[in-house]
Amino acid sequence: MALLMDHQFRQLPADKQVETRPFLEACSYLPYFIDCLGSTIFAPIKAEITGNLTKIKAVYDTNPGKYKTLQQILEGEKDMHGSQWPKVGATLALMWLKRALRFIQVFLQSLADGERDETNPNLLRINVTKAYEASLMHYHGWFLQKIFKAIMYTAPYKTEFLKSLSKGREVKDEECLEKIRKFLINFSATVDAIYDVYSKMHAELEYKV
Ligand code: EIS
Numbered sequence: 296m297a298l299l300m301d302h303q304f305r306q307l308p309a310d311k312q313v314e315t316r317p318f319l320e321a322c323s324y325l326p327y328f329i330d331c332l333g334s335t336i337f338a339p340i341k342a343e344i345t346g347n348l349t350k351i352k353a354v355y356d357t358n359p360g361k362y363k364t365l366q367q368i369l370e371g372e373k374d375m376h377g378s379q380w381p382k383v384g385a386t387l388a389l390m391w392l393k394r395a396l397r398f399i400q401v402f403l404q405s406l407a408d409g410e411r412d413e414t415n416p417n418l419l420r421i422n423v424t425k426a427y428e429a430s431l432m433h434y435h436g437w438f439l440q441k442i443f444k445a446i447m448y449t450a451p452y453k454t455e456f457l458k459s460l461s462k463g464r465e466v467k468d469e470e471c472l473e474k475i476r477k478f479l480i481n482f483s484a485t486v487d488a489i490y491d492v493y494s495k496m497h498a499e500l501e502y503k504v
Pocket residue numbers: 328329332339340343346347348350384387388389391392394395398399402423427431439442443446447450451504
């Protein structure tokens with residue numbers, strides 16, 4: 296868990312605005328987190344997240360002052376793109392990225408809450424399925440839903456996953472879960488705040504891929 300704890304998300308200010316630069320900086324470590332799943336099968340997922348981050352950063356870099364917060368990016372693009380918005384630019388990239396972040400949030404929360412299959416306590420399937428249903432399933436057509444099921448069977452054992460989160464060091468599961476709980480405080484607040492912006496600005500799209 297050293298991996299995530301070394302790159303904490305920032306505590307949100309009272310107005311719950313998410314600052315773009317520190318957000319992108321904290322997210323840039325998520326692809327390494329996906330490496331902890333241990334298989335190259337997850338490379339397309341990593342590429343997805345990296346692609347979203349690159350797109351958001353490209354827009355931010357055009358005017359860091361104007362796009363200081365994620366909400367300002369949505370507002371700026373709404374003005375700029377008219378009827379194409381929100382299926383455009385960083386607004387679209389963040390729409391998908393936030394679903395991946397919610398996946399990670401629900402997955403880690405479920406682990407931290409000790410949810411498990413009592414007959415196979417070392418499997419992650421219950422946690423992964425819960426995360427998928429809460430984040431992405433609704434936006435995937437039958438083909439990607441089938442791919443998800445196939446990928447799920449390649450997930451590592453829980454002990455393996457927790458060990459690689461701790462960069463291979465032997466730490467007790469409970470110690471690692473305690474660190475996950477700490478990480479989740481600011482991470483969950485950030486993900487929830489992004490969802491609130493999309494809801495407030497009517498920027499969420501329901502289409503399936
Ligand atoms: C978006 O992708 C692009 O992201 C966006 C723009 O091009 C837009 C246009 O419509 O499309 O088609 C992509 C979609 N992204 C839409 C699908 C990619 C394949 C992903 C494979 C799906 C498998 C299910 C994932 C479940 C993983 C199970 C893990 C089991 C252990 C610790 C775990 C962390 C896993 C995090 C999972 C995140 C998955 C993210 C998928 C997102 C998705 O569905 S734009 O691009 O605007 O930047 O140009």
